[in-house]
Amino acid sequence: MTPLKAEEIRKMEAVGQLAAACLQYVGSFVKPGITTNELDKIAYDWTLSKGATPAPLGYHGFPKSICTSVNSCICHGVPDETILKNGDVINIDVTCIKEDFHGDTSAMFFVGNASDMAKKLTDCAFEAMHKGIEAITPNGTVGDIGFAINKHVTRKGYYPVKEIGGHGIGRIFHGDPFVPSYGKKGKGELLKPFTCITVEPMVNQTEVAIKELSIPGSSIKVYETGDGSLSAQFEHTVLITDSGYEILTQID
Numbered sequence: 001m002t003p004l005k006a007e008e009i010r011k012m013e014a015v016g017q018l019a020a021a022c023l024q025y026v027g028s029f030v031k032p033g034i035t036t037n038e039l040d041k042i043a044y045d046w047t048l049s050k051g052a053t054p055a056p057l058g059y060h061g062f063p064k065s066i067c068t069s070v071n072s073c074i075c076h077g078v079p080d081e082t083i084l085k086n087g088d089v090i091n092i093d094v095t096c097i098k099e100d101f102h103g104d105t106s107a108m109f110f111v112g113n114a115s116d117m118a119k120k121l122t123d124c125a126f127e128a129m130h131k132g133i134e135a136i137t138p139n140g141t142v143g144d145i146g147f148a149i150n151k152h153v154t155r156k157g158y159y160p161v162k163e164i165g166g167h168g169i170g171r172i173f174h175g176d177p178f179v180p181s182y183g184k185k186g187k188g189e190l191l192k193p194f195t196c197i198t199v200e201p202m203v204n205q206t207e208v209a210i211k212e213l214s215i216p217g218s219s220i221k222v223y224e225t226g227d228g229s230l231s232a233q234f235e236h237t238v239l240i241t242d243s244g245y246e247i248l249t250q251i252d
């Protein structure tokens with residue numbers, strides 16, 4: 001992707017903060033008894049009220065405004081009439097478009113009381129995302145990020161998902177480079193100053209092969225663990241600068 005100009009960076013900062021605020025707002029409604037469709041409607045209404053658009057809606061035929069991935073769902077879960085119950089864990093993934101730019105962020109939320117098992121996995125995914133972000137250097141590589149994520153996840157006894165990962169982002173939702181959750185330091189595509197990427201590791205409890213499910217009318221796939229075990233993910237949109245990086249979807 002081509003480096004952003006100053007006013008384009010300001011738009012990425014603004015949409016990043018908007019997506020982060022949306023995620024925090026929607027997440028505040030997570031409790032036993034709510035459906036994922038209700039969370040979707042909350043996100044849709046909030047986003048439009050801010051003069052923005054939910055990027056997933058209609059994207060390659062995706063039918064909803066957010067992704068809601070519950071328990072063994074790895075990512076791209078489609079909101080439906082599923083009622084969240086005590087002990088569930090859910091990743092909510094929000095992407096907003098404002099003034100032609102995308103901000104993409106996700107986080108895990110606990111429905112009532114989560115098990116220690118779920119909390120540990122969730123902590124690992126959060127830490128892995130930050131380890132990946134901290135490995136960003138201008139003109140470093142995506143391998144630096146993947147190496148840091150993989151190292152942290154495997155040390156904790158978990159498994160990073162290799163098939164899906166982060167991406168370039170800006171005027172387009174998903175662009176180059178692919179940002180894997182494994183890799184070798186110094187290898188892979190360059191991290192160019194004044195471009196944006198997402199860092200979004202997905203962490204599984206087991207090494208079992210993942211399942212890919214179709215969504216009617218869409219080319220987007222839903223991913224689930226192969227054995228019904230849990231998966232956790234966090235995501236930030238990050239600007240690579242000439243001296244380091246700036247997390248655009250973090251609320252201070």
Ligand code: MF3
Nearest residue numbers: 056059062076093095104220
């Ligand atoms: N927000 C997801 C990501 O992090 C992509 C969702 S695409 C959709 O890349 F179509 F499923 F919404």
Ligand code: CO
Nearest residue numbers: 104198200235
């Ligand atoms: Co993303």
Ligand code: CO
Nearest residue numbers: 093104105235
């Ligand atoms: Co996302």
